Amino acid sequence: MVINYVSFLILSVLNLTACSNILSVCPTASYSHQESWLGIVPSLIKRGHNVTVITCNPEILEPHPNLHVINVNICYATLSKFESESNSFSIQNYMSPREFFPPVNDLLAKYIDETFSSEAVKNMLRSNDTKFDLLIYEGLHPGLLAFKYHYNVPSIVMFTTPLFGAVHFLMGNPVNPSYIPSFVTTFSDKMTFSERLMNTYYLLYEIYIRYYYTYPKMDAVMKKHFGNDIPSSRELEMDNSLLILSGDLSQSYPMPVQPNTINVGTLHIKPNKPLPKDLQNFMDNAKDGVIYFSLGSNKKISTLSEETRNAFVKAFEQFPKVKVLMKWESDIEFPNKPANVYLKKWLPQKDILAHKNIKLFITHGGHQSRQEAVHYGVPLISIPFFYDQEWNAKKSFEEEAGLIINFFEVTYDKVYHALKELLNNDKYKRNMERLSAISKDKAMANVETAIWWVEYVIRHKGAPHLRPAVQDLYWFQYTLLDIIAFISMLLFLFVYFIYFIVKKLLFSSLYKIKIKSQ
Template sequence: MKNIVTVFLILLISHHGSCAKILGVFTSPGRSHYILGSTLMKALAEKGHDVTLISSFGEKKPPKTKGTYRDIVVTEIMKKMNELIAGGQVNMFEHAKMSPLPAAAFLARMMPRIMEPGLGNKEVQKLIHSNEKFDVVIVEQFMNDAEKALSTHFGAPLIVVSSMWANYWLNKIVGNPAPPSYIPMVTTDYSVPMTFCERLLNSLLYVVTEVFFNLFVYSVENDIIKKNIPNGPELSDVLYNASLVLMNSHPSIHQPVPYVPNMIEVGGFHVSPPKKLPQDLQEFLDNAKDGVIYFSMGSNLKSADFPPEKRDAILRTFSKLKEQVLWKWEEDVLPGQPDNVKLSKWLPQQSILAHPNVKLFITHGGLLSTTETIYHGVPILAIPVFGDQKLNAKSAMNNGFGLVLPYNEITEESFTQLIQEILNNSKYRNNAKKRSEIFHDRQVSPMETAIYWIEYVIRYKGAPHLRVAALDLPWYQYYLLDVLGFLILVNSVIGCIFYYSIRAVCRKICKKRKTKKLKQT
């Protein structure tokens, strides 16, 4: 009995010793961003860690986990977002008309305004002014750099989670090389390899974004820190302090690019095995002898907001199909709804895509939707509208498992033609299955990878040995402008010496010839 008690105490102590206090900050008003954050934080709590999650959504029922799980819901951000939408300052479908530069400027100008109320939330301020300590602070990277100062405030290592792949915002904070010659900016839809004009515009977009951030965005973020965090650090002391970056990317989804040691791909960590469907959905999918087309514009865009002419073009197309259509529609009634269309305000997307009768996924091209369709091997027809959707859609087309229908080009003819092409050409489903094989071919699951590296950072107190020296260099040294300037100077001096030496020799020769002629005369 004594031995049993001893073993129990040892196990209890070892469990307590491995338990970490983790603060997660995922305050973006996009539900897809919250899905990533909450999925990761729940997994950490299930591993036995004590987790606090600051977000704009929260859980209706606290999850049952081995560790503790605490929600702090920031309602102010969603309120600000809804105010901007109601005031006409944010119209998602209008983004489809924007070229890359205005789209990038809009995001950079708008997001700090939306995210600013987060740190001022009453419960967040209560946490900031408490004596709590954390072993690590995990912050989502989405134009919310001020929130990273919480890591400095709590004296904990900073881990950044990206809802996307390696991009402008990520690469610079960890010193990762990102040549604009073959790495497109997020707001573009450029294919790789890019044409000369695309490389030119991509480079200009990179430079303009860099200037805009340094002159405007970072000063706004710095003011937010000073306003909400006592003795808050300068943004410049926080911005490049990430111990680890977890990226929602994978070679099955994105092109291969270079990564520094503290950048880890965990794309698809939010995907879970399919769950049992509600009876009505199960019967609808099972009984669709000609297959099912699943249609959803994601969590931020609403199909109900389609202009009447585009909605009617979509309905006329669906009415001609023999396949059944399952449409995420946010209102109670759809005028002119065909008999083969079933509506729902919410749908369990992952479980639907897992059903063998689903032949096509019509999507906005968001990264979570793209990841889930690759996971299940379902081809897509993408209707991208804003952000990274255009790039995801173009990638799907280039990899052969989907086609793209620009939002501004939706007509009955174009919609019908692309749907029939995907349904009747087996190459799209075959390529989707191939991508799915690549996605699943991993040593360990993406969630296990994410948890391992988070615990690694905790074990090694921020893992400073993963930090690259590029972060300690001024920009002119990083781009070797001082070396280039020195070489230009040396070459100029040598050139001058050579020039004046030749000039002196020529003058001397001319002088001798002139003297010789004078003597002869």
């Protein structure tokens, strides 16, 4: 009887999430974002859910009867057009965070405009037969919450990058700048007075950009496609059920979070596949090791200046026994290519980093690339260009798991000494292996953790019990400024009252003395 009752309860719980209809949306024109974002989709399908995915890279996913894909790869053309027409934005050039934020918000608004303008998306929105139980969207695009409004469903926000302090703030998470560094900075969690001052400024700058630049841009696109009655993206974002972060303590610093925020770790690393025969032979025969050189899916090594390329070429030549595997995206022959350098347009990065002969990884410092380096325990030389890359690079540097070369300071001497240090000092390898152990030490596999929480939100109809009351407070209530003001007023009145009494008594005593003296 007891066994039957327990079995009934288990089946009841499973039935609540079986065959749910999930809408997953990520229109970011970046392969690395898409790969990380789509990491949980195969597992959702295996669990019996029907998943509709709006993506720029449908080729990442294998076809399945429960998978419905809407292709918005037009966003790549949008990115190219935006770069060609912009005087201040190019992912091929270095941009400081302050330079990057305003134009990238314009670009993100264009992405969601293209998404809502897609005929396939329009047909989906018009269909009376299309119903969803949950929306999962990438947090860079709060305007995608128009789908939440249209279908009246709970929403989960996911980030494939280090998170904005502004979104932590919106989810009710503490964002104390005294020990929580803004990713706009390159600070660690142990800051000097001047760093805490700058960190406070940049945290407020993040919030300012989100509230007064991102939301208005997103709201304009939402109203264009869904009418003026739609709530603001900020209002809809405050109603998110859950925040899933693709990160963990091997890649960031400790901070307290509310129950509605879950760090799950890397989501896109799957079992390794065999390398193509030419790469397998190249790496197997590299007895003195391999240096892997790639600047990610967006930044092209072929766009580097000749002077910068020559700095690497000359440095590679000083280590003739060490092989170099370089991603070279151009059809133009690489000039003065050293004998130990092997070039290919596309390289299976994760499978390369998993090889036993890999010695170090020269990278732009992107979030996904660093996650892969941590997973496989490969030391880094980071050359950051924009967005979160400087912060990522500094974290690896702080952990003594890598070195940084400023983009404007790439010279032969700096590259040579960085290569020499990492190839000959095994502390970097040891420290990266330590981070790898931290990253892999989880109660459940990363994807399984994410899936469990996705189904938790479905089972509990949006899980409103996860929502902290702090989300309903004004900023002055959250910081207790109203309480401090009230107590200060009471203290002032008390001190004034004492002053008034003492003054009265003193005046009365002096008056009596004066009368007696007369």
